[in-house]
Structure formats: structure tokens, C-alpha cells
Amino acid sequence: MAKYIAKSLLQMIPVLLFISLIVFVLVRVTGDPVALMLPETATDEDRAILTKELGLDQPLYRQYALFLANAVRGDFGTSFHYNQSALPLVLERLPASFELAVAAMILAVVIAVPAGIWSAVKRNTFADLFISGISVLGKAMPNFWMGIMLILFFSVIFRMFPVSGRGGIEHLILPALTLGVGLSAQMTRLIRSNMLEILNQDYIRTARSKGIFETIVIGKHALRNGLIPVVTIMSLQFTSLIGGTLITETVFAWPGLGQLLVAAVNTHDMAIVQAAVFVIAIFVMVMNLLTDIIYRLLDPRIKYS
Missing domain, CATH: 1.10.3720.10 (MetI-like)
Structure with missing residues (x-):
């Protein structure tokens, strides 16, 4: 039974990786995160700064790697509505x-x-x-x-x-x-x-x-x-x-x-x-x-x- 539990825990890792990929893709197909987070009065300079801070100016594979690295640490980003880290909320x-x-x-x-x-x-x-x-x-x-x-x-x-x-x-x-x-x-x-x-x-x-x-x-x-x-x-x-x-x-x-x-x-x-x-x-x-x-x-x- 202990071996089965250990095996099941290890099997969770690829499942979570697959889920992370789905979440990453869905977030990007729902719209531009920068446009969603900034008000309509934001300037092009504000958009450029936020795009760089979020790493959205990098290739997709690097964005996914950054997203995965942050997710492992429990960092899923900051809620712009509550202005707090998302996971504690x-x-x-x-x-x-x-x-x-x-x-x-x-x-x-x-x-x-x-x-x-x-x-x-x-x-x-x-x-x-x-x-x-x-x-x-x-x-x-x-x-x-x-x-x-x-x-x-x-x-x-x-x-x-x-x-x-x-x-x-x-x-x-x-x-x-x-x-x-x-x-x-x-x-x-x-x-x-x-x-x-x-x-x-x-x-x-x-x-x-x-x-x-x-x-x-x-x-x-x-x-x-x-x-x-x-x-x-x-x-x-x-x-x-x-x-x-x-x-x-x-x-x-x-x-x-x-x-x-x-x-x-x-x-x-x-x-x-x-x-x-x-x-x-x-x-x-x-x-x-x-x-x-x-x-x-x-x-x-x-x-x-």
C-alpha cells in the first residue's frame, strides 16, 4: 500500500504539469493580460513597462518556463482587483x-x-x-x-x-x-x-x-x-x-x-x-x-x- 501511495504521489507531477500548460494557454487566449490589468487611460509607456515586468515580451516557451518556476514557488501572480498575491486569497x-x-x-x-x-x-x-x-x-x-x-x-x-x-x-x-x-x-x-x-x-x-x-x-x-x-x-x-x-x-x-x-x-x-x-x-x-x-x-x- 505504501508503494502504491508513493507511486500515486509521483504520478501527480505530470498531471500538474499538464494542468499548468492548459492554464497557461487559456490565460493567453482569453485576451491580453496587460489590457485587462491596466485602465483605459493607460499610456503606451505604461503598457510597455507592465509587459516587460510580466515577461510578456519574451518568447512563449520562456514565458511558460517563468510561469512554471513561479508556480512551483506558489506565485501565481498578483490580483489586480485585490492588489494581493493570488494564492493566499x-x-x-x-x-x-x-x-x-x-x-x-x-x-x-x-x-x-x-x-x-x-x-x-x-x-x-x-x-x-x-x-x-x-x-x-x-x-x-x-x-x-x-x-x-x-x-x-x-x-x-x-x-x-x-x-x-x-x-x-x-x-x-x-x-x-x-x-x-x-x-x-x-x-x-x-x-x-x-x-x-x-x-x-x-x-x-x-x-x-x-x-x-x-x-x-x-x-x-x-x-x-x-x-x-x-x-x-x-x-x-x-x-x-x-x-x-x-x-x-x-x-x-x-x-x-x-x-x-x-x-x-x-x-x-x-x-x-x-x-x-x-x-x-x-x-x-x-x-x-x-x-x-x-x-x-x-x-x-x-x-x-
């Missing part, structure tokens, strides 16, 4: 997105695991049909609509929770619920289908024939084997929550990475875009590695060579 917003993603994922797991198990155990009953119907409805509702409805009912009408911002637990409930509902709907359907398949396996029938309590059969034997696909979905969704909760963070004015990225794109602040893309890419790769480790913990039969 991104890292400053990352805990807020992480907090929201963890809360949404916990809420989704708390809802989806018992609902999915109950739906599978009570197959083709009213409970199964009800849970399946709610899951379809929860998956069909867009996040922005869910967020607006939650604000309308729980913030405007009943005044139970704040409308926006980040603070105590009361600020976290509505945005976490907005993201968690859709996640729980998807996970519930996945857990149900996995449990239905596993409950028909021979080893489950053998465990039941030995007189083992049904809760132990479901919880220890069936659920553990059915969690591997769920862990995959959780990993993919969690990484998307870190960098992709743009709409939810905007609706609730949550000061996370998604809101910062939207503002950077709107203002053409490419230094922040570059830093955010690198941070998200590293986070995705680390999450994939952790997912592989969790696979091994759930099922010792899985071997990595």
Missing part, C-alpha cells in the same frame, strides 16, 4: 468552501444511508415508493431554486435563520441543506440499487440461515460491501463541492472559493483563476488517493500493485 477562501462541503456531505449521508437501506429492505412497498419519489424530486430541484425557497420560508417568513453570510452554525444550515438535498437524493438511489443486488447474494442468505439478527446481516455484511460505489460518488461530489458550489455560494453570499472564482472570471482576474485551478486540481488528486485507501479499508480483498 484562494487559500483564505478554501476553509469556507471546505466547511460548507463537509456539512452538506454529512447531511447527505445522514439522510441517504438509512433511507436507501430502508427502501431496499421494504422493496415495492409504500415506503419504497415514497422514498424513491422523494429522491427523484430532490434530484430534479435545481440548487438555486432550492436555496431561494429556503431563504423565503426560513429567513423571510419564519425568520429562523440568517439570509446570507458566514458566521455560526445558523449561517451554515440553509446552504448545507441546499446542497445536501440533491446529494442525498442521488446517494439514496445508489444505495438502494446496491443493497437490492447485495441482499440477493448467496452469502447474505447463508448469514440469515445461521440465525444472525437481520440488523447485523444488513449493517455488517450487506452495507459494508455496498458502500464502495457510494464512496466513489461521495469523493466525486465532495471535490465538486469544493470548487463548484458557485451558485449556492452566490445565493447565500457565502465567502467561499466558488464565489471568489466567479468574481475573478467576471473581472478577468486571471491570477486568481490560475491559483484556484491549481488548488482545486491538487485537492481532486488528493481526494482520489484517499478514496483508493478507503476502498482498501472497506474491502481487504482489493489489492493495489
Whole structure:
């Protein structure tokens, strides 16, 4: 396992190099960085000075080499909108997105695991049909609509929770619920289908024939084997929550990475875009590695060579 982890860490290097090349190219095809950073009243002399400072007067391969050398040091440029180094700004917003993603994922797991198990155990009953119907409805509702409805009912009408911002637990409930509902709907359907398949396996029938309590059969034997696909979905969704909760963070004015990225794109602040893309890419790769480790913990039969 240690060799696999070391090999995976080494494989991250060429992936990051490829990502750096993509970011470098995209920054240059989106427009002239000098024109984006300077005001319209800037003179030709100002443009020439900034072009030289940024190294844009050099050949492309030298520009890429300079960009790569700066990226290794964590220097992705200075945000002209905030007049600060881009990477610290991104890292400053990352805990807020992480907090929201963890809360949404916990809420989704708390809802989806018992609902999915109950739906599978009570197959083709009213409970199964009800849970399946709610899951379809929860998956069909867009996040922005869910967020607006939650604000309308729980913030405007009943005044139970704040409308926006980040603070105590009361600020976290509505945005976490907005993201968690859709996640729980998807996970519930996945857990149900996995449990239905596993409950028909021979080893489950053998465990039941030995007189083992049904809760132990479901919880220890069936659920553990059915969690591997769920862990995959959780990993993919969690990484998307870190960098992709743009709409939810905007609706609730949550000061996370998604809101910062939207503002950077709107203002053409490419230094922040570059830093955010690198941070998200590293986070995705680390999450994939952790997912592989969790696979091994759930099922010792899985071997990595």
C-alpha cells in the first residue's frame, strides 16, 4: 500500500504539469493580460513597462518556463482587483468552501444511508415508493431554486435563520441543506440499487440461515460491501463541492472559493483563476488517493500493485 501511495504521489507531477500548460494557454487566449490589468487611460509607456515586468515580451516557451518556476514557488501572480498575491486569497477562501462541503456531505449521508437501506429492505412497498419519489424530486430541484425557497420560508417568513453570510452554525444550515438535498437524493438511489443486488447474494442468505439478527446481516455484511460505489460518488461530489458550489455560494453570499472564482472570471482576474485551478486540481488528486485507501479499508480483498 505504501508503494502504491508513493507511486500515486509521483504520478501527480505530470498531471500538474499538464494542468499548468492548459492554464497557461487559456490565460493567453482569453485576451491580453496587460489590457485587462491596466485602465483605459493607460499610456503606451505604461503598457510597455507592465509587459516587460510580466515577461510578456519574451518568447512563449520562456514565458511558460517563468510561469512554471513561479508556480512551483506558489506565485501565481498578483490580483489586480485585490492588489494581493493570488494564492493566499484562494487559500483564505478554501476553509469556507471546505466547511460548507463537509456539512452538506454529512447531511447527505445522514439522510441517504438509512433511507436507501430502508427502501431496499421494504422493496415495492409504500415506503419504497415514497422514498424513491422523494429522491427523484430532490434530484430534479435545481440548487438555486432550492436555496431561494429556503431563504423565503426560513429567513423571510419564519425568520429562523440568517439570509446570507458566514458566521455560526445558523449561517451554515440553509446552504448545507441546499446542497445536501440533491446529494442525498442521488446517494439514496445508489444505495438502494446496491443493497437490492447485495441482499440477493448467496452469502447474505447463508448469514440469515445461521440465525444472525437481520440488523447485523444488513449493517455488517450487506452495507459494508455496498458502500464502495457510494464512496466513489461521495469523493466525486465532495471535490465538486469544493470548487463548484458557485451558485449556492452566490445565493447565500457565502465567502467561499466558488464565489471568489466567479468574481475573478467576471473581472478577468486571471491570477486568481490560475491559483484556484491549481488548488482545486491538487485537492481532486488528493481526494482520489484517499478514496483508493478507503476502498482498501472497506474491502481487504482489493489489492493495489
